[in-house]
Amino acid sequence: xxxxxDHYTVNVNGVDRQVTDSWLGExxxxxxxxxxxxxxxxxxxEQGECGSCSVLxxxxxxxxxxxxxxxxxxxxxxxxxxxxxxxxxxxxxAAFVEAGAVQCGFCTPGLVMAVxxxxxxxxxxxxxxxxxxxxxxVCRCTGYGRIIDAVQRVAVARRDVGGAS
Amino acid sequence: xxxxxxxxxxxxxxxxxxxxxxxxPDGVAKxxxxxxxxxxxxxxxxxxxxxxxxxxxxxRIRSIDVSGAWRIDGVEAVITAEDVPGDLHYGLISxxxxxxxxxxxxYVGEPVAAVAADHPETCRRALAAIVVDYEPLxxxxxxxxxxxxxxxxxxxxxxxxxxxxxxxxDVDATGDVVVEGTYEIGMQDQAFLGLEAALAVPDPGGGxxxxxxxxxxxxxxxTQIAACLGLPEESVRLVLGGVGGAFGAREDISLxxxxxxxxxxxxxxxxxxxxxxxxxxxxVHRHPATxxxxxxxxxxGEIVKIEARMVFDxxxxxxxxxxxxxxxxxxxxxxxxxxNALVDGWAVRTNHLPCGAxxxxxxxxxxxxHESQMDKLALACGLDPVEVRLRNAMRTGDPxxxxxxxxxxxxxxxxxxxxAALPLPDTPVGGFPSEDGTFDAMQLPGGAGRTADRGDVxxxxxxxxxxxxxxxxxxxxxxxxxxxxxxxxxxxxxxxxSEVGQGFVTxxxxxxxxxxxxxxxxxxxxxxxxxxxxxxxxxxxxxxxGGAVDLAxxxxxxxxxxxxxGRFAADxxxxxxxxxSIDGTDVVDTVSGWRLPVAEAxxxxxxxxxxxxxxxxxxxxxxxxxxxxxxxFAFVAHRAVVDxxxxxxxxxxxxxxxxxxxxxxxxxxxxxxxxxGGIAQGLGLAVMEEIVQVDGVIRNGNFTDYLLPxxxxxxxxxxxxxxxxxxxxxxxxxxxxxxxxxxxxxxxVAAIRDALRRVDGVGRPLDRVxxxxxxxxx
Numbered sequence: 001x002x003x004x005x006d007h008y009t010v011n012v013n014g015v016d017r018q019v020t021d022s023w024l025g026e027x028x029x030x031x032x033x034x035x036x037x038x039x040x041x042x043x044x045x046e047q048g049e050c051g052s053c054s055v056l057x058x059x060x061x062x063x064x065x066x067x068x069x070x071x072x073x074x075x076x077x078x079x080x081x082x083x084x085x086x087x088x089x090x091x092x093x094a095a096f097v098e099a100g101a102v103q104c105g106f107c108t109p110g111l112v113m114a115v116x117x118x119x120x121x122x123x124x125x126x127x128x129x130x131x132x133x134x135x136x137x138v139c140r141c142t143g144y145g146r147i148i149d150a151v152q153r154v155a156v157a158r159r160d161v162g163g164a165s
Numbered sequence: 166x167x168x169x170x171x172x173x174x175x176x177x178x179x180x181x182x183x184x185x186x187x188x189x190p191d192g193v194a195k196x197x198x199x200x201x202x203x204x205x206x207x208x209x210x211x212x213x214x215x216x217x218x219x220x221x222x223x224x225r226i227r228s229i230d231v232s233g234a235w236r237i238d239g240v241e242a243v244i245t246a247e248d249v250p251g252d253l254h255y256g257l258i259s260x261x262x263x264x265x266x267x268x269x270x271x272y273v274g275e276p277v278a279a280v281a282a283d284h285p286e287t288c289r290r291a292l293a294a295i296v297v298d299y300e301p302l303x304x305x306x307x308x309x310x311x312x313x314x315x316x317x318x319x320x321x322x323x324x325x326x327x328x329x330x331x332x333x334x335d336v337d338a339t340g341d342v343v344v345e346g347t348y349e350i351g352m353q354d355q356a357f358l359g360l361e362a363a364l365a366v367p368d369p370g371g372g373x374x375x376x377x378x379x380x381x382x383x384x385x386x387x388t389q390i391a392a393c394l395g396l397p398e399e400s401v402r403l404v405l406g407g408v409g410g411a412f413g414a415r416e417d418i419s420l421x422x423x424x425x426x427x428x429x430x431x432x433x434x435x436x437x438x439x440x441x442x443x444x445x446x447x448x449v450h451r452h453p454a455t456x457x458x459x460x461x462x463x464x465x466g467e468i469v470k471i472e473a474r475m476v477f478d479x480x481x482x483x484x485x486x487x488x489x490x491x492x493x494x495x496x497x498x499x500x501x502x503x504x505n506a507l508v509d510g511w512a513v514r515t516n517h518l519p520c521g522a523x524x525x526x527x528x529x530x531x532x533x534x535h536e537s538q539m540d541k542l543a544l545a546c547g548l549d550p551v552e553v554r555l556r557n558a559m560r561t562g563d564p565x566x567x568x569x570x571x572x573x574x575x576x577x578x579x580x581x582x583x584x585a586a587l588p589l590p591d592t593p594v595g596g597f598p599s600e601d602g603t604f605d606a607m608q609l610p611g612g613a614g615r616t617a618d619r620g621d622v623x624x625x626x627x628x629x630x631x632x633x634x635x636x637x638x639x640x641x642x643x644x645x646x647x648x649x650x651x652x653x654x655x656x657x658x659x660x661x662x663s664e665v666g667q668g669f670v671t672x673x674x675x676x677x678x679x680x681x682x683x684x685x686x687x688x689x690x691x692x693x694x695x696x697x698x699x700x701x702x703x704x705x706x707x708x709x710x711g712g713a714v715d716l717a718x719x720x721x722x723x724x725x726x727x728x729x730x731g732r733f734a735a736d737x738x739x740x741x742x743x744x745x746s747i748d749g750t751d752v753v754d755t756v757s758g759w760r761l762p763v764a765e766a767x768x769x770x771x772x773x774x775x776x777x778x779x780x781x782x783x784x785x786x787x788x789x790x791x792x793x794x795x796x797x798f799a800f801v802a803h804r805a806v807v808d809x810x811x812x813x814x815x816x817x818x819x820x821x822x823x824x825x826x827x828x829x830x831x832x833x834x835x836x837x838x839x840x841x842g843g844i845a846q847g848l849g850l851a852v853m854e855e856i857v858q859v860d861g862v863i864r865n866g867n868f869t870d871y872l873l874p875x876x877x878x879x880x881x882x883x884x885x886x887x888x889x890x891x892x893x894x895x896x897x898x899x900x901x902x903x904x905x906x907x908x909x910x911x912x913x914v915a916a917i918r919d920a921l922r923r924v925d926g927v928g929r930p931l932d933r934v935x936x937x938x939x940x941x942x943x
Contacts, residue, residue: 044868047441089197103667103668104411105666108196109198131607131877136875138875140845141838141842142841146841147876
């Protein structure tokens with residue numbers, strides 16, 4: 001595929017978005033934030049160490065700071081803005097608030113993306129699995145305890161709903 | 166001081182009041198990504214700014230040629246020290262740090278120039294096109310050379326930032342047992358995730374500026390910024406941009422002045438965002454320190470005298486080094502009784518990165534030394550580490566080595582005993598085998614890489630106990646302002662208290678709901694349109710801004726009661742404002758039992774009060790380090806359990822148990838979050854976090870090389886909250902932010918030492934943090 005560096009289209013949250021006046025090397029994170037106005041994905045390390053910029057590309061969890069925006073042409077991108085409409089949080093998002101998993105909140109959108117991804121693949125993760133799966137997301141405020149609690153709350157709630165149906 | 170009367174009369178656990186754990190008001194926005202951090206802000210016509218920084222730790226600037234930057238399309242402004250209209254220097258305690266270096270650079274990363282352009286990439290090219298002709302000078306990197314006076318002054322203010330000693334009691338006293346050691350603490354980074362960012366919007370005509378910035382102290386920023394801009398303070402308005410963590414690193418000026426200068430120069434909005442690499446250079450860090458400490462004790466392990474020499478490397482500029490030093494030396498004894506002391510403390514200037522505030526503020530360094538000493542004392546006296554601490558535990562009324570009596574609740578013994586009562590982990594080294602008999606490598610040091618062999622791994626247990634001062638010290642006029650407006654039954658609170666993640670925005674409405682019996686509390690924007698709240702630091706905002714919100718709400722309540730008493734005087738015999746109180750959401754006459762919903766009582770009424778809350782005055786230390794220099798104290802104990810592979814030098818922290826003196830948990834969930842988060846930072850300092858500088862050049866200024874604790878590094882935390890409401894605290898609540906990161910570090914190191922002693926009975930000194938694999942392996 002030949003991509004015009006000035007003008008290409010990326011599918012973000014189900015919508016084709018035009019990227020104009022870009023240059024080819026721009027990261028997906030920068031394009032999302034600075035060109036498409038999707039500020040929910042955060043940049044904190046710019047080298048794939050902290051997970052704050054996590055998004056799904058073709059259902060795969062990636063650090064958007066490490067992905068070239070032009071490289072996702074023809075693929076689908078889901079960001080934190082695409083997880084749920086503003087004002088109607090998902091079960092994971094609600095659990096984060098209730099469990100005290102949010103302090104400064106800078107890591108939170110990336111973690112929410114990672115937790116949704118984890119629970120899709122593994123509905124009932126154990127403590128070690130949660131820790132290993134989320135180890136790519138750094139949080140400096142919480143010490144992680146309340147985040148693990150939030151994940152477990154969602155897993156239990158989903159199991160209860162599933163068992164009841 | 167009236168004690169009981171200051172506590173809210175009714176604590177019944179109505180949701181959202183004091184003692185409950187309502188969710189954060191900004192929680193949904195934060196989990197959905199709609200919360201605007203300072204780095205998310207934008208304004209129409211906004212330009213990007215960027216900063217040129219020194220590559221040398223020490224050099225003379227022969228010339229700066231900015232013409233190359235001007236030749237790049239899209240560059241709108243290039244500024245240097247010549248373009249600073251006001252004070253050329255800033256600083257929290259002394260104004261010793263240049264807005265831009267003009268003659269000399271004193272650390273790698275010191276700002277030299279700034280540009281504004283249409284795109285960050287244009288900025289990058291513009292910075293690369295500026296030619297600075299440096300004449301490198303010998304850097305001063307040895308704090309001892311700064312003390313000895315053998316090095317030439319690297320700053321007009323000299324190389325010694327502060328020297329203070331403490332002399333108490335009989336300095337010639339001796340004990341049956343003497344233990345000593347020299348301890349080193351590495352430079353830790355606050356590593357907040359939300360990088361420095363600011364947006365400056367100039368007023369039309371250029372007579373003022375509005376700055377949206379992530380900071381810990383809006384009003385102090387404003388004072389320093391206005392001075393550098395040459396503007397009156399009222400022409401500089403600050404608005405808190407969403408703060409992605411702080412931990413001390415946002416107490417100093419970083420990009421504030423630069424952003425405003427560019428915006429005022431251009432008459433256009435300008436934003437600056439630091440990268441992670443730039444952030445490591447752009448804010449102050451935790452002081453590296455060398456502490457020599459000697460304890461004299463009786464054969465029974467009772468401390469007779471402590472001697473210490475503490476040297477703190479402040480880096481190139483003073484920042485808060487002088488206050489950090491005073492915290493360190495005045496906490497040298499730890500939470501233990503000690504009648505005799507001789508302590509000598511130095512904070513010095515070098516060409517290292519500047520150091521200042523980080524969570525724990527000097528006490529982290531002191532605690533690593535005194536707790537390592539307590540373990541040596543225990544060994545020397547044949548005592549258990551818990552027993553030696555219990556024998557010396559401070560109580561309310563005991564004097565510090567400054568002569569200041571500890572008047573707060575001081576449940577040191579209870580912290581230790583309740584920590585000891587918490588269950589040890591029930592999993593053996595390496596965990597339990599799975600059904601097929603295999604072991605999960607994740608349970609071993611080194612984790613999934615299967616580097617460690619289960620048979621080599623040894624478990625150890627260690628202790629750390631701490632005292633931490635709360636609020637500001639040494640005579641500082643420390644106050645917080647809050648405004649409470651009750652209109653038609655809805656409360657609006659206004660304050661300039663920086664919300665950095667700690668959750669003041671959660672507890673402020675809790676206080677209002679409790680005091681005023683309302684459910685609806687609105688928080689006004691956090692900005693400088695109300696008086697100062699002081700800094701979000703020193704574990705002070707629950708006490709200070711919480712005290713201000715409490716006082717503002719009580720003042721409004723008094724006026725509400727007066728209005729109610731007037732309106733219903735004919736209906737209730739002898740009704741008087743003094744008889745009224747709040748019960749749940751009702752106004753209640755305590756004599757007749759008559760009640761009226763607050764919503765009805767306040768209907769059609771507006772009451773608006775702004776108050777300042779101050780803590781009692783503190784004193785300077787005299788030449789012998791004597792004086793009531795601190796405001797209040799909190800205490801904590803930590804017990805760490807670690808698994809160590811002594812051949813590979815790998816450590817896995819298995820559990821941290823803690824009992825913390827919190828006074829009263831206004832929001833237990835928030836308190837738990839502070840405890841766990843603080844312990845994570847203490848763990849980081851114990852085993853992984855250190856900014857490495859070689860010849861004054863940072864070598865690991867990124868998150869690949871500067872290691873932060875992840876989900877896999879953090880152990881289970883078991884915590885007990887010791888709730889003995891402090892009579893001096895306006896709400897009975899002590900600050901809880903700092904203690905968790907103070908004694909968790911020495912507890913982990915003590916646990917590693919304990920494990921290693923079990924291997925060969927010899928042990929390792931481990932007198933330096935972070936502990937590195939080579940320190941363990943020998």
